[in-house]
Amino acid sequence: MTHDEKPSRPQRSYPAVYEKLIPIALALIALATLAALGFAVAVATGFLP
């Protein structure tokens, strides 16, 4: 067996549904956090009542 033929370490992965959903959920949470912070700043500066 040559070096190239060495079996590579098996790639770990989550079930397919989580592979798709988790990055979307994390991105949405990050966006929502920015929106909440933006709202807080808008209220604090008097831009919103």
Add this chain to the structure above:
Amino acid sequence: MTTVLTFLPFASSLISFVFAALVFRRYLARRRPYLLLWGIGMTMYGIGGFCEGYYGAFGWNPLTFRLWYLFGAMLVAAWLGQGTAYLLIRRRWVHGLMLVLAVASLYGAVRVFTAQLDPAAMGSSLHTGSELSGRAIVSGGVRTLTPFFNLYGTAFLVGGAVYSAWIFWRKRILLHRVIGNVLIATGALLPAFGGSFSRLGIGGALYISELLGAILLFLGFLRATTPLPQESAQK
């Protein structure tokens, strides 16, 4: 609507107290500081919900209002966030932050309990006054403190949960912790949004979001601390 404004906060209060009891029991077994702080934070969440329900059922009471504002509006997020800080930051630094939070909380308590109140001020063109609102505090400089506590708490609670979920997801390990942290981050964000919608005059938004927030935080904690069946089988 009145029934809803009484039932929802009492329900979130009950869930929070059950959650707090579970976390305190775990703390007694493991003695980890983050569990103690989350237990304290969820007790504050429960007190806040109870005071909102009390206002819906029996009307205005100055002591109930002060307890609600101190624990439910000012301190809850910061103390929950401090619990997460204990999971993420070096001991020496986090003890310093804890000291600052404790002193700031004492100062906040003194300011809230000595503030002048006017329940009529809770009603405005946007806010009906059917839900408790910090507008009832007439004295200056008290409500100004609250965003600092909430920003600190949200940064650690939501930021910490997202950071942990991201780290585990990147390594494709501990799926239960990824799911748990996503639920915790969402649960922590919901009351912040509810407060914003309530400020814009959407009735019931705050209490609904607090109830959903308590449920998601509880489910997130349970998920994060309980491995999935297939994960246990892999060990």
